[in-house]
Amino acid sequence: MSKPKLISFNVCPFVQRSVILLEEKGVDYDIDFIDVYDPPAWFLEISPTGKVPVLQVDDEILFESNVIGEYLEEVYDPKFHPADALTKAKNRAWMEYTSPLYGGTFNLMMAKTKEDADKYIQQMRDRQESLNEIKQKRPWFNGDDFSMADIFAAPYFVRVEFFKKHFNVDILEGNANLQDWSDRVLARNSVQESIVEGFDGIMLDRMKENGSYLLDKQNV
Ligand SMILES: N[C@@H](CCC(=O)N[C@@H](CS)C(=O)NCC(=O)O)C(=O)O
Known part of the structure; x- marks a missing residue:
């Protein structure tokens, strides 16, 4: 295998x-990095959905981040899923639960009015409430062992931190379990390595081009 x-x-x-x-x-x-807003022809040829991530394994194409995650978990050590079937299935459900939270952070980034920004913050808070309730164990989602569930929540926490740092918007406010979890996840080397160089600047530039409310508010 290449x-x-x-x-x-x-x-x-x-x-x-x-x-x-x-x-x-x-x-x-x-x-390989592409611009999903202006994808090259070769990408559209190999990607059935036109979305990233895509993982190329030899001549095969994998798409959908959860499927790519499960493939990598099966093929490479060490293993991060819990061994017990029911716990693993529950983890997978909670891993999928975070996907709309990513969408929430994108909506907030692009919101053009205070009403929309407040609405998206509230939607994320409502959704993360169930995560806060289930995340009773420490230090990680399942207790002692770092797992796939921790990994799948990480991109949300990276973006929550971005809003806190630049706009003083604390989406996790009042959710002690989630804040504790976020701090641990963000301290992980792999998570820091996954943040591209200049991430904050890229996000801020997109907000500027878009005329986002949060940036206007900051400049008042
Ligand atoms: N369900 C997909 C979602 C992937 C996704 O939405 N990727 C975005 C970038 S963050 C994308 O490629 N968008 C381009 C498009 O929708 O055309 C997954 O989990 O992999």
């Missing part, structure tokens, strides 16, 4: 799941 190649977009949270897992497993891989 080196797997990940097709990425610099600020995509779904790609970040794959990168963290590859880093945690110490896999030797290549990474």
Whole structure:
């Protein structure tokens, strides 16, 4: 088997799941960056959905970040899923639960009015409430063992931190379990490695081009 190649977009949270897992497993891989807003023809040819991440393994194409995650977990050591079938299934459900939270951070970034920004913050708070309730164990999602569930939540925490740092918007406010979890996840080397160079600047530039409310508010 040759080196797997990940097709990425610099600020995509779904790609970040794959990168963290590859880093945690110490896999030797290549990474190619494309602009998902102006994708090259070769990408559209290989990608059935036109979305990243895509993982190329020899001549095969994998898409959907959860599927890529499960493949990497099966093929490479160390293993991060819990062994027990029911716990593992529950973890998978909670891993999927975070996907709309990524969308929430994107919506907030692009919101043009205070009403929209407040609405998206509230939607994320409502959704993360169930995560806060289930995340009773420490230090990690399942207790002592760092797992796939921790990895899949990481891109959300990276973006929550971005809003806190630049706009003083604390989406996790009042959720002590989540804050504790976020701090631990963000301190992980693999998570820091998965954040592309200049991440904050890229995000801020996109907000500027878009005329985002949070940036206007900051400049008042
Ligand atoms: N369900 C997909 C979502 C991936 C996704 O939405 N990727 C975005 C970038 S973050 C994308 O490629 N968008 C391009 C498009 O929708 O055309 C996954 O989990 O991999």
